[in-house]
Amino acid sequence: MTEAAITGLSVDRIVKDYPSGGGVDVGAIQFEAGKLIALIGPNGAGKSTLIKALVGALDAQINGLSYSGTAITDPRQRARLLAYLSQTRTGPALASVRDVVALGRFPFGGQDPEGRVARVIEQLGLTALTDRRFGTLSGGEQARVLLGRALAVDAPVLLVDEPTASLDPHYVLRILEALRQEAQRGRTVIVSLHDLALAQRYCDTAIVLSGGKIVAQGSFETALTPDILRDVFRIRQTPNGYEPQ
């Protein structure tokens, strides 16, 4: 593959050490544009660490981070290219839904010439909530507002850390549908998930992390072999789903 042919996010190496363990050390990865990519692995495999390192939320060593052949060097450029949705649903309790979504325009100095905030609010079905205070919303509503905040950046790459944690099935499916739509619009969407069945149903490809290293990647058929399931996840596949090994 030539340099020009690469569309999407690529990185040569990411290293993050923690004194207590649980860091990551991964080599070159390509995250293809237009794909919903699942980042899977057991607890402590380094999924969150990898995502946080990519978006600049951690002081990690990153070599060769680039988007479609353009090197990403400064924080503002990175903030415009990579949008991040955190696992924790933290937001300003007293601010309105519109104001929270509009925080996604921060990398552009708050400018929103194309009315991105209004479009995202409509697209995610948040219109009725626009003037509500963030703190008065349910967990599922907050999750959607924060997704809207990440989409408001309008970045070509979206990194989402465990979006389904403590959400009921209705909201889980809505969030994953929304992420799939974003991938279909041509964005690179990377999502860490615990639920393998859900990952398989929604995502195009998988990256399997274990002990801070990538142990398998590609389509789910090639990545989730019986060996990987046994050695990494300590489960096995049955006709009805998975069961513990």
Next chain:
Amino acid sequence: MIRRISISFSLVGLALVCLIAALIVGPASISMSDAVAGLLGQADSATTAIMREVRLPRAIGALIVGAGLGASGAALQGFTRNDLAAPGLLGFSACAALGAVAALYFGLNRFILPAAIIGALIGAGVISVMARRQVGAAGLILAGIGIGALATALTGLLMNLAPNPWALSELVYWLMGTLENVDMAGLSVAVPLTLIGLVALILTGPALRALALGEDTAASLGVSLTRVQTSIVIGTALCIGSGVALAGAIGFVGLFVPHIMRRVTGPDPSKLITSSALAGGVFLLATDTIARLSAGPGTPLYLGIVTSLIGVPFFLYLALRRTGS
């Protein structure tokens, strides 16, 4: 936008009304026209001296000390994402007071201001490092109480070792918080330093807005947490250090002024820091004027005591509301 401007205009208007009131009331009865003449240096020498060397410095002192306290409280509450954060509760004021008392104790009266700022810088630096370690709201307040208690104990030690009762009473009165000793010489240094501190704090507003989404998300949006932290530490240290050097320890203004202003201007940190600065100045000037009026001859009512008496019930209300929710 219009609402924001009108709130700022109202606060500036209120500040002017309080300023006029503060300038014309006092133990020496001076008429409005004499007061103006005094300020312009055209009245008799006694009136001119009272206006130019007593009332005007004191009123400017109240405005600037209150503005520093209000803005610091609003910025700290935004930075720590904790509505109990305030320069007093986090021990900054006690650290600044320790610096100032140390300067007084060693007879370095000319260095009270830098000593107070260094004290506040140390307190603010320690607390901001704690805040970054995500010790949580309770951990942060506990650390602040610990640092404040240490500074208060060391201040107590210096008072204990005070060479004579006169030196001791000077320290005690000063610690109770008063604008009585504010003079133009002090203001000429403290006002510019406070203004620099206010600008540093106001400039962190947009970053604090993003920080409400959590540190990781803010960093992903391009916020430099180190830069915000440095601005907050330096900004609060300049405001609190100058304020303590001018007026001693004035408690609780940094806690309740941002709370009240949050009801008026909403939660946005940018607006809150500016409006809390204006409201803090207005509050302290009004309180000081009332305290001056209600004090008997020869027994001044110390401003720090008045603000604490107003602030403590408010603090208890906030603490109870938090435990309730």
